[in-house]
Amino acid sequence: MEFSSFGKRFTRPSGTRELMDDLGAAMSADEPVMMLGGGNPAHIPAVLQRLAGRLRELAGRPRELRRMLADYAAPEGELRFRESLAAMLQRELGWPLGPEHIALTSGSQSGFFLLFNLLAGRFDDGGFRRILLPLTPEYVGYTDLGLEDGLLTARRPAIETLPDRLFKYHVDFDALDIGPDIAALCVSRPCNPTGNVLTDAELGQLARAAAARNLPLIIDGAYGLPFPGIVFTDATPYWDENVILCMSLSKIGLPAVRTGIVIARPEIVAALGAMNAVLSLAVGSVGAVLLRDLVDSGELLQLSRDVIRPFYARRAEQAVAWLRDALQGVDYYLHRPEGAFFLWLWLPGLPVSSAELYQRLKQRRVFVLPGEHFFPGLAGEWPHRHECLRLSYAQDPEAVREGIRTLGEELRRLR
């Protein structure tokens, strides 16, 4: 059967697609695996209990139940949740927002598909504009979103080496050169895959650079601020009229509910609403109704601060200790874990590519993500691209520990 150009483009085999198939097969296999790949959040008991409690409450409240299940929402997403969220962000952070600044999407990824292709790509005047990723490594999911090739362009980072085999990526502002072909900037904060959290100073400088050229700055806060708040530094939440802040309910613990949140100027929110209407009639209301009371009461921020962040901070600490233990005698550097739930390992002079290392680990039932895929839009060869691994520490701790131990063995074999 022959597919259209669009069909071929969005069904073509890609590195990321292969990884996802691998992960899917691993998750549904009978044999246990050590899962350090994938982006599924942990099952935090206190969070799941609270969600179960909310379902019981809502089952007994007919009006909210209807809103959650039985009524199409507005194209921009369920109105009361957007009102509550705007009020909370106003109250807690002083952001001057109303519901007209908030659109929901069917998960963050759909939001990025809409935003990237709304702001960049082919224009009616024949021009072509791009999304600039000022700092790679960056999120693999951006890679294939463009309706045409070349939607993304990216820059290498500056690398700061730190004591104790740690390092940190920074935006290389000297090399940032924002040309006339740039439509918007985009950074994840915390960064998926590296766990890097842009400092307030860096983010401010990016925001000013974007504003000076009248370009939107997209901040992918799926793991970040103000919720789920998986940030271990003292970074501050940031929004201004020129910023498009993308948030999500996934990393709170609701990835199967598919609720992305975009906070932006009303013109952009209206455009997202229009696209939602044409492409999917409406977005779902389950996440919105499930969490609205927790937004109103401040409980969502409290959960983020007192439960979710400490949970992952402990996990990060554990995983780092295991890694240091397992990698003795190996030449490695670890990105300082500042947020999200990944360790980003740099293995300078690795004698095989990280893709090959991934295959070897897979043979031993250890699933990681090879670093190759996390440089979307970056032109040119650079050995660093093939020397990194992303390790999730969100899943079963014993499997993480054993996976890290196995990784150490493989790396020593490679010396």
Added chain:
Amino acid sequence: MEFSSFGKRFTRPSGTRELMDDLGAAMSADEPVMMLGGGNPAHIPAVLQRLAGRLRELAGRPRELRRMLADYAAPEGELRFRESLAAMLQRELGWPLGPEHIALTSGSQSGFFLLFNLLAGRFDDGGFRRILLPLTPEYVGYTDLGLEDGLLTARRPAIETLPDRLFKYHVDFDALDIGPDIAALCVSRPCNPTGNVLTDAELGQLARAAAARNLPLIIDGAYGLPFPGIVFTDATPYWDENVILCMSLSKIGLPAVRTGIVIARPEIVAALGAMNAVLSLAVGSVGAVLLRDLVDSGELLQLSRDVIRPFYARRAEQAVAWLRDALQGVDYYLHRPEGAFFLWLWLPGLPVSSAELYQRLKQRRVFVLPGEHFFPGLAGEWPHRHECLRLSYAQDPEAVREGIRTLGEELRRLR
């Protein structure tokens, strides 16, 4: 702010967008309105109670709760639901299906966006192929789905007049001419907006015509068979390897959950999975987990047969009686109500367009949908296009009755 060509295309003001904004404003207004527009299903108490019960059950079952909320599903959609649904369709209807024949999408509309643009549009060889709607009136939501203009082409119906001011549309097979530019055929059954249900003979003939040219036949069963089964004739559910059957959980009563279901040959299901992965990582699992037990036990079919269909059949009967009463002295024809939850009214020689009639009714707080919008892809002028109205009878019966009474008054004023 300047948007890309894609952005402009999918945010442009359109007739349907205006209608949706009108409906949205009406629904959230303080003044009560008579809502005969929109496609929201009724709140059937027995269905909502059952759903509330399911939420309570799931709140107490940690594994299912995690699957519903906390774990990303496979790109084709939650596996266990797809297995259960395939087994049920095999058991009840003898269709030779496995989970590899079933993909979930974020609502039916997203499924149509993916399918239409996968099968038709621009091809790598420079060719352009279209979706043929063999019978208009047809669903308004198809109108703006194409990534380029001209994605749809459509045919006028044959009109059979029946006693008692009833009529019925049929496929005009003599005028069907399926040219080399056609990529697939698509029909809704029951038809939204007309409530027409293609006979088994008509559907068989369409299926053979499509198969003879090796083209898929897309059947939009959002209101239809085997569930929610809002069909008042003795039509039979139909699927074969060449058919793409699109179903939905919306008209069961779950429109805010956004669960579309596509049943097709594995090649197409795999393509939808790949597109889901790139464009939205995964689709939601809430609808799938919520209803899986009801699929396994046969309760979903029983609810459709014993609760949902009789509910709308009674509503249809009521609405027809009110209409006959209210339209005395008016020259009207009513499409025989065979399914879905709409009356389709034809007013031959209406002295104003149905768009103008819509405006007049809106002034009196009665919301209907003007027929103009339900001829997607149909070329050429045809007075019939401007002489029809779609009236939903799913909402509050008193409002429907009063709306129909007001319609009668307006029509008599126009004589």
